[in-house]
Every structure is written in C-alpha cells, then in structure tokens.
Amino acid sequence: MRPLLVLLMLGLGSAMAAPNLLTPQALATALKHKSFMLINVHVPFEGAIAGTDAFIPFDAIKSSSRLPRDHAAQIVLYCRSGRMSAIAHATLHTLGYANVRELQGGFDAWKQASFPLSQR
Secondary structure (H helix, E strand, O other): OOHHHHHHHHOHHHHHHOOOEEOHHHHHHHHHOOOOEEEEOOOOOOOEOOOOOEEOOHHHHHHOOOOOOOOOOEEEEEOOOOHHHHHHHHHHHHHOOOEEEEEOOHHHHHHHOOOOOEOO
C-alpha cells in the first residue's frame, strides 16, 4: 500500500495538508478577546473586518515591515475568498511564522454569515 494512501486512510493526510482555518463564527468569537494580529491581504481593497490591524497585499507580505518580529506571534489572515490568504499563509510559513491561521472562505463567507464589513 502506498504511504500517502495509508496516511489518508488514517486521517492524517488532510491534517498535514490543510492550513489552520477559522470559520467566520470562530473569528467573530476570537475578536471579542483579541490576542492576534488580523491582516487583510486582499488586493485591491474591497472592505475590511472591524479589528483589522494591517492591510498588506498578499504578494508584498514577504517584504512587509508591518509583520510582527516575533515569529511565534498569532496571526490571522483574510482576503475576499481565501485564495490570496492561502498564498500569504504559505509565504509566512516559509519565513518561519508558526501560528498563522486564515479566515475560511474569506470575507465573502464573513458577509454570508451576516457579519459586517466596513469600507474604511
């Protein structure tokens, strides 16, 4: 049996491949007791979730001076649908950031869950 097939049968393959995702409901709850940096990585700007700490384009995150110096800092990324935040997540991972999560489905899912989006 192939090793990948064994991992998938044991349920380990999806845990290893999938990024840490937060549902809109989980993010809304976490924002009440915020202990993380919330970063909007969507380009172009189409709105923001209240409590956003920085707007860093997904393709410029590698060189951003606005990232925490502490690579163990908790970071939550979001974009419109999740594609750009997934790219930014992978970039941060290669830079050594260990506690990065993403909003599952981006702010499209956030709005669909009836949470507000600001235009600031």
